[in-house]
Amino acid sequence: MPEISTLARPVPPLACDCHMHVFGPPNLYPGSPGRTYTPSLMPLSAYQSVAERLGLQRVVFVQPSAYGTDNRALLDTPGEGSPTMRTRRMSPSP
Numbered sequence: 740m741p742e743i744s745t746l747a748r749p750v751p752p753l754a755c756d757c758h759m760h761v762f763g764p765p766n767l768y769p770g771s772p773g774r775t776y777t778p779s780l781m782p783l784s785a786y787q788s789v790a791e792r793l794g795l796q797r798v799v800f801v802q803p804s805a806y807g808t809d810n811r812a813l814l815d816t817p818g819e820g821s822p823t824m825r826t827r828r829m830s831p832s833p
Contacts, residue, residue, distance in 0.1 A: 746793065755797035759786060762803065763812045771807030778805050783816050 762778040
């Protein structure tokens with residue numbers, strides 16, 4: 740993970756990262772066969788250390804296209820339903 744430098748100014752209280760992806764181990768969460776990229780492992784714990792360093796207090800996890808409509812990685816993310824975490828998932832088209 741890249742080094743996170745100190746911010747020139749602190750973020751405002753309740754600052755929110757409104758577009759974050761979580762990528763689990765490929766043996767548990769294989770990518771969609773039609774994906775255009777293969778993501779690197781990025782578990783919630785890795786993101787949390789970055790968010791803490793930046794002073795972010797809220798986050799919205801977004802379903803990455805690499806998983807298609809398989810929402811298991813998001814649904815298995817600890818903190819799902821937390822008052823400071825939200826998710827946006829993809830559903831198959833009817």
